[in-house]
Amino acid sequence: MAETGNESKNTLSIRDNRTGRDYEVDIHDGEVIRAMDLRQIKVNESDFGMMAYDPAFSNTASTRSEVTFIDGEKGILRYRGIPIEQLAERSSHLEVSYLLLKGELPTESQLNAFVHDVTFHTYVHENITDLFEGFRYDAHTMGMVISGVSALSTFYPEAKEVGDADTRWEQIVRLVAKMPTLAAYAYRHHRGLPYVYPENELSYSANFLNMLFRIGTRDYKPSPVLERALDVLFILHADHEQNCSTTAMRVIGSSQADPYSALAGSMAALYGPLHGGANEAVLRMLNRIGSVDNIPAFMEGVKKREERLMGFGHRVYKAYDPRASIIKRTADEVFEVTGRNPLLDIALELERIALNEDFFVERNLYPNVDFYSGIIYQAMGFPVEMFPVLFAIPRTVGWLAQWQEMLMDPEQRIARPRQVYVGAGERDFVPIGERG
Numbered sequence: 001m002a003e004t005g006n007e008s009k010n011t012l013s014i015r016d017n018r019t020g021r022d023y024e025v026d027i028h029d030g031e032v033i034r035a036m037d038l039r040q041i042k043v044n045e046s047d048f049g050m051m052a053y054d055p056a057f058s059n060t061a062s063t064r065s066e067v068t069f070i071d072g073e074k075g076i077l078r079y080r081g082i083p084i085e086q087l088a089e090r091s092s093h094l095e096v097s098y099l100l101l102k103g104e105l106p107t108e109s110q111l112n113a114f115v116h117d118v119t120f121h122t123y124v125h126e127n128i129t130d131l132f133e134g135f136r137y138d139a140h141t142m143g144m145v146i147s148g149v150s151a152l153s154t155f156y157p158e159a160k161e162v163g164d165a166d167t168r169w170e171q172i173v174r175l176v177a178k179m180p181t182l183a184a185y186a187y188r189h190h191r192g193l194p195y196v197y198p199e200n201e202l203s204y205s206a207n208f209l210n211m212l213f214r215i216g217t218r219d220y221k222p223s224p225v226l227e228r229a230l231d232v233l234f235i236l237h238a239d240h241e242q243n244c245s246t247t248a249m250r251v252i253g254s255s256q257a258d259p260y261s262a263l264a265g266s267m268a269a270l271y272g273p274l275h276g277g278a279n280e281a282v283l284r285m286l287n288r289i290g291s292v293d294n295i296p297a298f299m300e301g302v303k304k305r306e307e308r309l310m311g312f313g314h315r316v317y318k319a320y321d322p323r324a325s326i327i328k329r330t331a332d333e334v335f336e337v338t339g340r341n342p343l344l345d346i347a348l349e350l351e352r353i354a355l356n357e358d359f360f361v362e363r364n365l366y367p368n369v370d371f372y373s374g375i376i377y378q379a380m381g382f383p384v385e386m387f388p389v390l391f392a393i394p395r396t397v398g399w400l401a402q403w404q405e406m407l408m409d410p411e412q413r414i415a416r417p418r419q420v421y422v423g424a425g426e427r428d429f430v431p432i433g434e435r436g
């Protein structure tokens with residue numbers, strides 16, 4: 001920071017009207033100032049210095065990242081620079097996982113090796129099934145999977161060596177491989193069905209569908225259309241830069257916790273209905289609305305703020321979520337196999353109204369990724385409790401890519417925001433008998 005000048009420069013001038021002093025702050029990356037540059041703005045030498053107050057981090061960048069790019073105004077999403085539309089059309093979830101985790105698309109031999117490693121780490125220790133047996137028959141599958149991921153840290157104590165690149169990579173492969181197994185086991189427990197072990201000759205999504213739905217026959221074959229649709233849904237959910245759960249992953253990881261414990265924390269963040277729990281909330285909302293005739297009354301409730309239109313709105317997107325457009329197309333393909341989900345009519349009518357009525361247009365409330373995904377999942381036979389789990393499986397890749405980037409970033413330290421204390425000043429302890 002230096003005194004102000006008048007020439008055109010990549011800096012920001014700040015005048016502190018309390019003191020009349022001028023400051024000049026460097027602008028980085030086109031439109032960013034460093035919050036620490038504000039610290040020198042003081043009235044007295046003994047002051048702490050100026051801070052930015054930003055509840056919910058609405059306008060604060062916590063990292064410089066190379067993983068995912070979003071332009072919320074234009075509805076653009078790219079992983080490592082590649083548009084999501086191209087990846088959904090031409091790639092596979094494991095290829096996209098490699099791209100997110102390593103930064104580049106794999107060569108054929110790199111992809112084969114990665115697919116092999118993931119495939120051969122899909123089994124979980126048998127004691128995990130004992131853990132799942134401890135849950136009630138109606139336990140929510142997300143709670144079970146969070147516990148399962150957290151428990152994995154006890155099976156791999158070496159995971160604490162987060163500074164060691166080889167150890168880190170081994171845990172990354174394990175987590176990508178074991179998440180579908182944990183998810184399928186949670187589902188089978190929920191349904192009171194025996195666990196189906198992973199089949200190494202199947203693809204990532206086909207193996208998952210097999211572990212979920214195979215009953216009484218060894219040659220269960222998932223529909224290739226559903227296998228591909230699930231893979232596309234996984235690609236679309238794999239990363240979304242600094243959202244709530246990814247921030248949780250980075251914050252927990254910044255204390256150098258092992259990745260299993262950190263990932264359990266980010267899954268907990270995802271579970272909430274404003275984040276990855278929204279797909280479940282959408283389905284419950286559509287069921288509650290019940291028929292197209294009930295939509296006008298429901299929408300009146302939304303406008304009166306008695307209701308929230310789940311699956312609409314986004315902190316970043318102020319245009320149609322590009323993932324929602326792809327999911328809508330995928331839904332048509334799935335319905336050709338499963339039959340049309342009757343909830344689709346309600347969803348389409350809600351979307352039609354929302355895209356035309358002032359209340360929604362003024363607030364940029366467009367369908368987000370969760371609006372149509374639940375309708376597909378339901379048509380594929382998943383109970384609503386599995387919806388957030390279906391989000392967590394692919395997002396594991398994003399969490400791990402961001403966790404790795406955080407650990408490698410020399411600017412990152414343990415996450416520790418400031419606060420503005422607004423509580424009581426110093427006062428004396430009052431013994432319990434004297435309190436009124």
Ligand code: CMC
Pocket residue numbers: 243273274275276277278302307308309310311312313314315316363365368369370
């Ligand atoms: N239904 C009705 N009104 C809404 C909605 C909605 N879904 N979302 C936002 N608004 C209104 C909100 O009431 C506010 O109005 P006003 O300015 O008059 O007070 C305005 O729009 C801005 O909303 P906000 O709550 O300040 O926006 P936010 O950026 O804090 O919240 C959100 C983003 C995603 C949490 C919110 O839009 C929401 O709750 N949506 C429904 C839940 C949902 O679908 N979540 C999934 C998000 S996408 C996947 C993911 O990230 O996990």
